[in-house]
Amino acid sequence: MANTVKVRVPGTTANCGPGFDAVGIACTIYNDLELTVSQEAGISLEVTGEGAGAIPADSSNVVVKAIQMVMDKTGQHYKGISLRMKNNIPLSRGLGSSAAAIVGGLVAANELTGNRLNKETILDMATAIEGHPDNVAPAIFGGITVSIMDSGHAHYLRFLPPVDFSMVAVIPEFNLSTRAARKVLPVSIPFADAVFNVSRSALLIGSLATGELKLLLHALEDRLHQPYREQLIPGMAQVLAAARQAGALGAALSGAGPCLLAFTTENSDEVGRAMTKAFEIHKVQAKYQVLKIDRQGAIII
Numbered sequence: 001m002a003n004t005v006k007v008r009v010p011g012t013t014a015n016c017g018p019g020f021d022a023v024g025i026a027c028t029i030y031n032d033l034e035l036t037v038s039q040e041a042g043i044s045l046e047v048t049g050e051g052a053g054a055i056p057a058d059s060s061n062v063v064v065k066a067i068q069m070v071m072d073k074t075g076q077h078y079k080g081i082s083l084r085m086k087n088n089i090p091l092s093r094g095l096g097s098s099a100a101a102i103v104g105g106l107v108a109a110n111e112l113t114g115n116r117l118n119k120e121t122i123l124d125m126a127t128a129i130e131g132h133p134d135n136v137a138p139a140i141f142g143g144i145t146v147s148i149m150d151s152g153h154a155h156y157l158r159f160l161p162p163v164d165f166s167m168v169a170v171i172p173e174f175n176l177s178t179r180a181a182r183k184v185l186p187v188s189i190p191f192a193d194a195v196f197n198v199s200r201s202a203l204l205i206g207s208l209a210t211g212e213l214k215l216l217l218h219a220l221e222d223r224l225h226q227p228y229r230e231q232l233i234p235g236m237a238q239v240l241a242a243a244r245q246a247g248a249l250g251a252a253l254s255g256a257g258p259c260l261l262a263f264t265t266e267n268s269d270e271v272g273r274a275m276t277k278a279f280e281i282h283k284v285q286a287k288y289q290v291l292k293i294d295r296q297g298a299i300i301i
């Protein structure tokens with residue numbers, strides 16, 4: 001059996017406004033992970049790109065955790081783990097870096113232990129590590145996913161939209177961990193806000209599935225997490241407004257932020273420039289990237 005494998009995993013944008021912890025989209029921004037296993041004890045790590053110098057080379061690393069989970073599940077243990085990462089997905093910005101790391105570790109280790117786990121099992125394992133399925137599902141399957149948890153198992157729907165669109169990801173230079181961004185969320189919300197989100201998230205999936213993208217303006221509205229997270233992202237409301245004024249179909253917080261994401265069918269660069277400029281007014285340096293939907297999810301390369 002081979003002892004080295006290389007995996008490519010897409011970044012992901014989760015929530016998409018109202019679909020908190022449920023909706024995710026795989027994006028054309030990728031991390032490459034090379035895993036080599038051996039019986040020589042130790043963990044080695046080489047990182048180029050995002051996270052170089054900041055990612056730990058020990059069992060606290062989520063990639064290592066994911067690999068060890070596969071070894072425990074399959075009963076095939078290796079003492080030596082050597083990792084080489086080429087990362088394009090920025091860490092703690094809302095583009096699914098942790099999901100990509102977890103999925104990369106699971107898919108790579110599965111390949112080196114005889115491919116015993118199917119994608120649904122990998123989804124359950126990834127969700128157990130990440131805590132919610134919205135980023136890991138599109139990282140595994142590509143496309144747009146809606147996922148729910150039931151008794152420890154993730155159930156998902158995956159689809160591709162019938163029309164083409166772009167996603168303008170505006171990435172501030174500061175980090176915001178998902179943990180910190182979840183701490184500001186309330187324990188309960190008013191019934192009217194729950195109704196607001198149910199209607200918008202239903203409209204969101206309907207709009208993406210049918211290609212009625214004009215509905216995104218309302219379908220990206222949210223009262224479950226964005227209003228509470230606004231305090232963590234200087235200028236958030238103004239940057240989202242700038243996206244719409246520049247011609248975006250709609251815009252929302254990407255994952256737990258601080259990245260903000262606009263949906264466009266034209267003038268993507270104009271939208272990106274307007275959003276970075278609005279951030280600048282609030283003394284936040286940001287860059288933008290125009291992304292498309294990744295259709296494949298994690299693949300062996």
Ligand SMILES: Nc1ncnc2c1ncn2[C@@H]1O[C@H](COP(=O)(O)OP(=O)(O)OP(=O)(O)O)[C@@H](O)[C@H]1O
Pocket residue numbers: 012014031051055061062063085087090091092093094095096097098099101135176177178179254255256257
């Ligand atoms: N390539 C990687 N290798 C190992 N660990 C990583 C890697 N990328 C990210 N991580 C871990 O994931 C953490 C970031 O996860 P976090 O959930 O806060 O942000 P995110 O996944 O980038 O954003 P979001 O979940 O909002 O999309 C990092 O601090 C690091 O611990």
Ligand SMILES: N[C@@H](CCO)C(=O)O
Pocket residue numbers: 014015020021022132134135178181182225255256
């Ligand atoms: N649904 C998650 C995505 C980030 O991991 C959140 O918003 O906290």
